Amino acid sequence: MNSRLKKFLLVALAAALLSGVAQVQNRMNRDREALGLTRVQPLENAPPVLAFTTVALGGFRGLISNLLWMRATELQDEDKFFEIVQLADWITKLEPHYTQVWSFEAWNMGWNISVKFKSYADRWRWLRRAIELLRDEALRYNPDDILLYRELAWIFQDKMGKNTDDASLYYKRQWAEEMQQIFQKKTPDFDELIHPRTDAAEARARLLREKFKLDPAFMKEVDERYGPLEWRLPEAHAIYWAALGTQIAKDNPTRVNQNDLITLRRVIYQSMLLSFQRGRLELSPLGFEFGPNLDIIPNVNDAYEQNFAEDDIYKGDIQKAHRNFLRQAVYFLYANDRLAEAAKWFRYLGEKYPDKRILDDDPNSLPGNLTLDQYAVTRVQEDVLDTSRDRMKAAIEGLLSNSYRSLIQDEDERAAGYKNLARKVYESYKSHTPQGRAEAMGLEPFEVIDKSVLNRLLDPDRGIPPEIRALLRTKLRLPAEPAPGKSEAAPAPAGTAK
């Protein structure tokens, strides 16, 4: 046979075999996954360089990864962080299916490295890097790994949501500003994001999908099931990622560790509790203000009940947390003058936990022994010594709201009393705030909180009815409400309530 023809035939044969093996490989990969023959999944969505590296290096990947890990540890010990991003990138790319590597690197950046910087902007940069590592890369290569969803949700819930880090308010502000680009209205219009009709809506939907990797349809589902949520706050995102994780767990029941699922559900109800405590975001000239979101109380209650029904191991702990939530809910509702709802939940608390005391310092305070009024007043007294910023803010707002409502009812003395009490609670909290932690734990000036409460009451869309608004304006000697469409400068409280 002609040698040139022979070469051509051999090349053609090689090409045919290669194409055939590619088909077999795809079927084998599917079988491997279906039959659970290997824990290592074929790498999908990887760029060519990564796909090549993981195949070409084979078992040596682990060795190189170890060496890089040692260098990263050494550099971190020497406070040299500028190389960590690169090393973390290489380490995770060498072991793209090793969940613990991704979660460790993200945790290290978000918790360990971020606090090493005194500048809050630097800390935020590292925290964002941790989010991006999990959301944009780890989940890209491991979309079915629910532990990664839990880690991502935990960053939103614990690192950004809680107030332990001195920069936590800065994180919330930065996140809210990023989210503000998408959710320009207080109540997000999910339908507009799912089916954008304008260029602006299209741009926002793209930003949501491509940058933040959020699916507006699933967001709508989450909001309906657990909300209404404030999507500019981190708790809503903790709930979103945890809910997505549970959804994926449902789709892959054989590959889910039940303990991981429990931790995911825990993230949901704990974040819902946070959303209830300070899930309302208000924009003021001084920046962002947080307040309780009382509208989600029924959903938070459902989440707790669902979780202790599904979690036999920690049922007792969840019930304890549920009882604490109900006590808070009653108190917050009462303090915000939603007396009918407060009474409803107070009754529910009594029915659900009739033999558990509801005041910490009083062993006889069983629900049957106290009236709603007695319970609420004693809680205010307890709160004066409390150090939780969110509970304190809710208490002060509630007292101020009661003050204005008393004013409307011509009970000027009572109004002055509420306001006086609010100021005392504020001063007491301020004096208990540790020196140097004012930014993380401190409250806005009293006058700002007062103005915010009054603005909400006088809000033509969401405030009290028009005739009562007019009455309140008269009592406070404020000018009459402008006609619809005309703007008005924020009113300043005056008169007896001042």
Place this chain on the structure above:
Amino acid sequence: MQRLLAIAGLTWKAAFRFRLFVVIAVLLLGSVVGLPLLIKDDGTARGCTQILLTYTLSVITVLLGLSTLWLSCGLLARDIEECQIQVVAVKPVARWQIWLGKWLGIMALNAVMLALSGASVYGLLLWRAARLPAEEQKTLRREVLVARGSLKPPTFEREIEAETDRLLEERLKQGASGAVNLREVRREIREQVKARDQLVPPSAIRQWEIHLGLLKSSLRDQPLHLRIKFNAADKSPSGTFIGLWQVGAPRQTQLWRSQPMSLAPDTFHEFEIPPNLFDENGVLTISFANVNNTSLLFPLEDGIEVLYREGGFGLNFARGVGIIFCWMALLAALGLTAASFLSFPVAAFFSLGVLTVALSSGTLANVVSDRTIMGFNAETGVAGHSIADTVIVPAFSGILYVIHLATQTATIPEWFAKLLPAGVRESLSGALPSPARPFSPVDALSTGRSIAWTHLGLAFVQIVLLLGGIIGLIGTSIFNRRELATAQGTQ
């Protein structure tokens, strides 16, 4: 000199003949241009510059180091193996001149390569810096693209040693058991004495004084940077502690007070302080108020440091490249010496082996500090023991000392210091920095720290003259005695 230059010229020709010059030049320039495209940084201009400096200079050092070893081994060994050396050796040129000429040729080649790649890195950094927003450029020129000197408060070493000895003596007099490990007890006492100068208890204020000395006039109107680090006795839920700083002396100078700072322990923090806060004697007073519920400890060695602008980045960068050049000189001497008595592959293997031992100095240091090769169990506090320790520990100690001569400023070994007359000992101690400072140009440049001329001078004396000289002497003496016309393995 003419003979040396002629041999150096031949070395250059050989390097071009091997196409080594072109290959290394392309690799070096490729890495300088290509690395910035591949590297991920932390998103700050400072971080980007630091990682660029670190990676490009490290790659240059590694590439040039390996090529220097290969070239130095290859040039001499292959000349001998291929009998070309016989043609040169019969000319009126001494053997040591052949050896030194080759070394000079390799170093001239290295000088050109380093100049080329160094200039590329420098140009790249400046080009990237110029494209940044003005504010970031300012930060960069203040913290990275600068040569910063540093001043620290006195460490009271002598007083601490004296106090430690006094307390140890007191305890021994009180009847401490003779069975205790005296060295360990002394170390413990020393730490306790040191702690008095380091600790800031809760609600307490500690003050440090830094004497600027002759620098006070040059530092007038210049902002300074305070670099601090502390350890905490306890953990805090937030992972940070609140720091309140005051710089300046009340009623004597202007005062600067910081806002409460959220500071993590065990890490360095740097912040700018306004100019002219020192008094007329050049004393800068720094105070720290501990408002936390736990004690904080500022280590005497690096707890407090004031950084000031000593010079520009360009010259500092050149000095840093100068230290890399010194290392190349040592590697060239090592390779030529190995090739003086070994064939090319064995010489290359031998040189790489020596380099590997030098790079694993951490293991040697552990053996020397534990005084055993059997390891130290940190949990039980018991060190192992082997009969081989009596030979290996002193040998490792010696090897480590030699390695340290190439990596940090020299210290005088205790045993040697005792042999010297008091005057010589004191003048030597005065000339050498204490504690030893590492020759680490990449670290210094990436953190904007100054590499002083004296530091570069010491590197030259220790690495090139002392170590390179000794290795060179050994190499030339072996080469001088070698029979060049015997049958070679490759013939």
